[in-house]
Amino acid sequence: MRLGELISGQPFKATLRALFFFLAIFTVGGWALVQIVQNTLVSELNAQSEGESLLLGDIYEAEGQSGLVDTLHQMDRLSEPSNRVVSLLDANNVTLTGPFALAPDFVGVARQDLDTLTNGRVVGDYHLSIHKLDDMTLVIGRSREPIQLAVMRLVGGLVVFGLINTIAILALGLWASRFSMTRLQEMNSALSRVSDGDLDVRLPVYNRDDQFDRIATRVNQNLDRLTLLVTGMKSTASAIAHDLKTPLSHLQIALHEIADAVDQQTDPVPKIDAALAEAEALGTIFDTMLRIARVEADRDQSRLQLIPLRPLVEEVAEFVRPMTEESNQTLVVKSQDVQIKADAPMIKQALVNLVMNASSHAGSGAEINVEISATEQGATLVVRDTGPGIPEDDMDRALQPFVRMDAARTTPGSGLGLALVRAVVDRHGATLTLSDAKPGLCVSIIFREFKKI
DSSP states (O other), rough: OOOHHHTSSSHHHHHHHHHHHHHHHHHHHHHHHHHHHHHHHHHHHHHHHHHHHHHHHHHHHHHHHHHHHHHHHHHHHHTTTEEEEEEEOTTSSOOEEEEOOOOOOOOOEEEEEEETTTTTSOOOOEEEEEETTTTEEEEEEESHHHHHHHHHHHHEEEEEHHHHHHHHHHHHHHHOHHHHHHHHHHHHHHHHHTTTTTTTOOOOOOSSSHHHHHHHHHHHHHHHHHHHHHHHHHHHHHHHHHHHHHHHHHHHHHHHHHHHHTTTTTOOOOHHHHHHHHHHHHHHHHHHHHHHHHHOOOOOGGGGGEHHHHHOOOOHHHHHHHHHHHTEEEEEEEEOOOOEEHHHHHHHHHHHHHHHHHHHHHHHTTEOOOOOOOOTTTEEEEEESSSSOOOOGGHHHTTTTTOGGGGGGSSSSOSSSSHHHHHHHHHHEEEEEEESSSSSEEEEEEESSSEEE
């Protein structure tokens, strides 16, 4: 992986922005720290000078001028000349002891260069503490060199600390950029293979609970759905080709028979009726397929409104009751007052399909129950019959388009009824389950978004 790619990565750019921000704060904070340390050291020097001045003042009061001069001579012998100076001058600016040739023109504490005041005997900046002892002037000075040395060491330490942190941050940025680039390349490679038709590829998930794992998990979920859709499309296309072949062949035969009847000058009307019936069957299949496609493509959430489920169920029951009575079947509705967030026409179409499917396969004398109940898990719509049912191993397959169980092949239909119901259920984010009613089939739809009335 080239360095240019790492530097151009967003993690490294974000690291650079963070580094600049850190250096700005570090510079301001370091300057403030240096000023605080320097002021603290100056205050400490001045405090030491003030303490010595008070001590020397006490010696002067106790022992007089001679005792003070002797003490100053002893201090000169014990001190480092480059760091500390002490002088005593009389009223005529005559030096009694120390390097000062002139008395400073102030009383108190100040910072001055001693080159002029000492005639070159002492040079450099000193912090002076000036006190008057009667008509004499006591001068105590401490060099700024230790302060400057301490400040230089502090600044040097801060610079080294800043450089080490800068290098560490840049290294961390390169590592983060390399890590993200590696993950992105893995994703790109996997998606490239998917685009080439390999639907079994999945993005690696390392269980680090970072954004890459979350994105990879989401992409894998979408790939699972894509695989399911593509597989379903292939199965649907194969089923369409298989299931449409027979009615198309029948239609083709009927058209040939019509042509033969015309050539033989016989009545073609029965053959035309047969051809129309086959054409209508094909039209019904295509209409159902289009409805399924529209339901699956519809993502308009504004169409989902809170609707009362009981009136809708009763309306569907009145619509299909004549068909059930004609088949000597009993239709029973048991309903609670509950509202669901749904598209009313879609739910109505799905319920019609469920009841008609039950009526078509349950057989004469069967009982069909439509029930609505509400629990903490959701509002449940159940269609149950007392017919032969579906083997448990075939229940998942029964929801696929054009799939018809062996027991259902003696009845008319396209095998799209339950597929349409499943599309409607998925559109509403509900749950569809098939179970054994013992006897018969039980189809349950659970709506998560509901409200009891």
